[in-house]
Amino acid sequence: MTPLTARIADGVAAIPADQWDACAGPANPFVGHAFLTALERSGSVGGRSGWQ
Structure with a gap:
């Protein structure tokens, strides 16, 4: 069994876009790295907007 490591990132921008998009897939543009980073x-x- 391959060990699994979980990390908490400071935000989507802290994760490489190609890795994020490989997991998110192309079906929903609203979970893509570019959209979420924007x-x-x-x-x-974020904290002040009420959406985290």
């Missing part, structure tokens, strides 16, 4: 960078999500 939400984080614009301040649309």
Whole structure:
């Protein structure tokens, strides 16, 4: 059995886009790295917006 390591990232941008998108798949653009990173960078999500 291959060991599994879990880590908590500071945000989507901390994870390489190719790795994120490989897990998310192409079916839903709203879970893609580019979309979620844009939400984080614009301040649309986070502690002050009420969306985390």
